[in-house]
Amino acid sequence: MEVLTSEAVTSAKGYDPKRAAQIYDRMAARPSWNVIAPILRIFRWSASRLFPLGIRVNVKELEKAKATMAKHPGNLVLLPTHRSHIDYLTMHHICALYNLPTPCVVAGDNLNMAVIGPLLRRCGAVFIRRSFGGDHLYTAIFNEYLKGVLRSGGALECFIEGGRGRSGKLLPPKLGFMKCIVEAVEKGDVEDVWILPVSFGYDRLLETESYVEELQGTPKKAERLLSTVSYYWRTMRAALNHKISFGRVDVGIGEPISIQEHMRIHRTKSPSTLQWDFESNSLKSVPRTPEQQSQALHLALAYRSLDQCNQCSTILPAALVGTVMLLHRDRGLTKDTLIEKVGFWQREIKARGFKILEGNESLEHNIDVVVTRILTGEGRTNLMKRHKDLLITSAFTPDERLELSIYRNQIIHIFVLEAQVAVGIQSCLRKQSAQHPDVPQEDLLLPKKDIREECAFLSYLLKAEFVYEYTKLTEKSGGSLMAVNFEKGCDVFVKKGYLEPVDGEHFRRRWPAPIKQSTLGRFCDLLLPFVDSYFLVLLGAVRLLPDQVMEEKAFIAKIQSVGERLYFSGEMDHYEAVGKETLQQAVQRYYQIGVLLHTYPPEGRGKGHAVRLAERFRSEDAMHELIARVHAFRRTTDMSLDNVIEAVKNMP
Incomplete structure (x- = not known):
């Protein structure tokens, strides 16, 4: 041997x-x-x-x-x-x-x-x-x-x-x-x-x-x-x-x-x-x-390989139907509406050079197969609930929302750039509306610099969450892949007529027809569950103030408990944000960017890894500022952020 x-x-x-x-x-x-x-x-x-x-x-x-x-x-x-x-x-x-x-x-x-x-x-x-x-x-x-x-x-x-x-x-x-x-x-x-x-x-x-x-x-x-x-x-x-x-x-x-x-x-x-x-x-x-440069070579090769896996994948009809069912905001939809919405995602996917299942069968036939044979079954396998000629979308259990999110996540890599820009636009628009309450939204000027800053922070926060397209850096990008991605995302919404460039430094939001408004909302809805997950981890970290240590498994379990309470109280739209895999990834990312520290529990208080706040974030002001930064990307709710934080502190 x-x-x-x-x-x-x-x-x-x-x-x-x-x-x-x-x-x-x-x-x-x-x-x-x-x-x-x-x-x-x-x-x-x-x-x-x-x-x-x-x-x-x-x-x-x-x-x-x-x-x-x-x-x-x-x-x-x-x-x-x-x-x-x-x-x-x-x-x-x-x-x-x-x-x-x-x-x-x-x-x-x-x-x-x-x-x-x-x-x-x-x-x-x-x-x-x-x-x-x-x-x-x-x-x-x-x-x-x-x-x-x-x-x-x-x-x-x-x-x-x-x-x-x-x-x-x-x-x-x-x-x-x-x-x-x-x-x-x-x-x-x-x-x-x-x-x-x-x-x-x-x-x-x-x-x-x-x-x-x-x-x-x-x-x-x-x-x-x-x-x-x-x-x-x-x-x-x-x-x-x-x-x-x-x-x-x-x-x-x-x-x-x-x-x-x-x-x-x-x-x-x-x-x-x-x-x-x-x-x-x-x-x-x-x-x-030099050691980091060597690791960067291995990391780039690994992500290049995973990007090729994304590039060669075919988006199957079940993924599209599951995505539509999860993102649909009304209580139900007809078969014609389902076909229309699946067709929308198919066109968007093909426009970006990705593959969908194509053959001799029609779109209607493929959807029928998914609805009647694949997503329908006995007991927990049945995701298709019907009332007369409607498919019900308002009665999904938490288990079913998590299963449907598996389908949505099969297409998110295709739209992640546009989704980040869409969320950045919405965040910037809310801030501008708050600063200029008397100006109609269609007349508001959105500084390109502000949108870029919003997208830069969001992209950095979610950097390890997605596999981005492997691109050789060009002189045009000034060495920044993030700058290239931002420009690509903005171009999509300019071409769709959602943004109108003004003087090279601002955008004006064109007052959208309903279909264009829902297009931006659809891109936001792809990403917002991940934003909620990263927001939940920060809420859970409030319980570590000023310098508490908690076993990592117990910390994630506590975050899931917080998330469930917020979801059922109406303060969070996406139950799938409590998914353990995304929360674990969020915790790892906060380790990487210096918000949390990897440590070990005090002697006699558990085994394995533990978590504590980095020194910079051991004050309430610093934590509240960071939480507010991430909260700005979320869909607004009736309860103020301060009340949400206070409610989390008082949870058992």
Whole structure:
């Protein structure tokens, strides 16, 4: 075993030959086609029942990717999105069907359970811990194992989001795997590596019920053999009896990325980054250290790969129907209205160069399939409630709103730039209206500088929440991708007739017809649930004043409790803002920008990570100022902000 005798492993801190062998045995894949072949046959039979509309692969994209990778040699690394546990087998099915090398798959050791674990290992699973926790020996063995696979000419597969996304959108990437394969190229272990981004899209996820429970704060249940087999059997029986349908699976293939080529591009990028300065209330350029510059290369490669996953994904009809049902503000809608609104989103998606499902079937037929077969079912699977000829949108339970938000989040990456500008415009408009109450809204001048500042703060706050389009910085942008994005967003609303440029420094809001007014509102509604989540974290942080320490899990649970109370009291419009995944991401972002500090609970008061306020925000004035800054983006409510904060303080 070359891995265990390599210098990197034997010189690792804490090296012990016996423990190293144990780690390797638990980690290493032992692929065998004698096991893979029958499992794929079972998978294809099962998939044809669970997904009666089929598994669709964009063959044209795949052939184009193969032609690109044939230009010069390099190992294949597959980077698929991670939506469901069946992603593993779906990828193997595609590799076998279209003559791609069968990869070794980096998988969480939670799947290394009795019976299933050994089978997955024989299918190529490389089992690793969720966190290496500073274990130098474990890290060295993992890195050397991956490099060994590449040196031997093998292929790898990794879900760089680190786990299955519960909210419907891509998660921020984990960089350990990316760092390893970049080092393999830099140090000459392999000539080059081709990264092939792959996107999985589902009309409906098998794990939706458990995802909704976890988003509400229920701890994730550990995988167990009996529970896994039992769930599979119940789901298959329901599918065979036509009580439930999961629709289709769509597989998109992105443009291959050469690591050698990416490193050449990255060397020309600016060795600085933007940070928000709370003193001047503006963005400032901060130089990177050499270590940060190296990390920036890995981060850029990871986000470039995830962007390609977004670019090659196909927006399925179920995502559009779910989005319309969630965003519709009236109590119900007719089938004709549903078709009209889905058509609106289809046109907007195609106008931005993204793909929708197109075929011989009409839009009306596709919507009928979604309404009658995919989003309709028994018990908790039924999202379509009817009254005569209306679909009811006012009676969604909290569980159902969370499930529908999974569909909305499948399209948000397409509109995130316009959504940020739309929210910035609305915030600026409210401020101008308050300053000039006697001026009709159609005559108000909105300073472009003010809108830009609003968008800059909002974009910085939500920077880690979305995967933005990978763009090479140009001279026109002055080195600022944020400036390019702002101009793109403004151009959309100018072309739609919502904004009228005035003297190059101001916009005038054209008095909109109802359809234009609702267009701006639709873009706002895509983003406002995330704004509410980040607002909730700050409200929860008020309870840390002046210098309290709280276990992070308890802190997030408290935030969810606060959010539920605000939602049911009418002070928050979006129940999905209490989703655990987004709140966790918001907490991480506040760590990054220096609002919260990562610490540990006092001795004897819990285990794991804890949270406290950064020194700058340990006064009520500083916290209230920041809360008001984020609150300005939200949809206004009857209760004043001071009363909301006071109510949160008094909650048990």
